[in-house]
Amino acid sequence: MSSKIYVGNLGYSVEQNDLEEKFAQFGSVVSVKIITDRDTNRSKGFGFVEMSSSSEAQDAIAQLNGTEFSGRQMNVTEAKPMAPRTNSRY
Numbered sequence: 001m002s003s004k005i006y007v008g009n010l011g012y013s014v015e016q017n018d019l020e021e022k023f024a025q026f027g028s029v030v031s032v033k034i035i036t037d038r039d040t041n042r043s044k045g046f047g048f049v050e051m052s053s054s055s056e057a058q059d060a061i062a063q064l065n066g067t068e069f070s071g072r073q074m075n076v077t078e079a080k081p082m083a084p085r086t087n088s089r090y
Helices: 016-024 054-064
Strands: 003-008 029-036 043-051 073-077
Touching: 003 054, 016 029, 016 043, 016 054, 016 073, 043 054
Parallel strands: none
Antiparallel strands: 003 043, 003 073, 029 043
16 A cells, blocks of 8 residues: 655755655655646645555655755655645635
């Protein structure tokens, strides 16, 4: 079973392949997604990494949380399920 990791406080210049390389040292990376602003396409400074097993994910969290990457101290935790959205525009 794969496990999803939240990675916060990323430098705006960090790209998906940079993040994949960083986490690959702890196991098999299934997917990487850096969240971007839909209007400017600029990074919002956080993303998600999915590892192939929960033990790999826990190891990556333990080793990387609080470490510096691209000039910023990363916040690495287990991802929480996304809350349901409500249509609040109208």
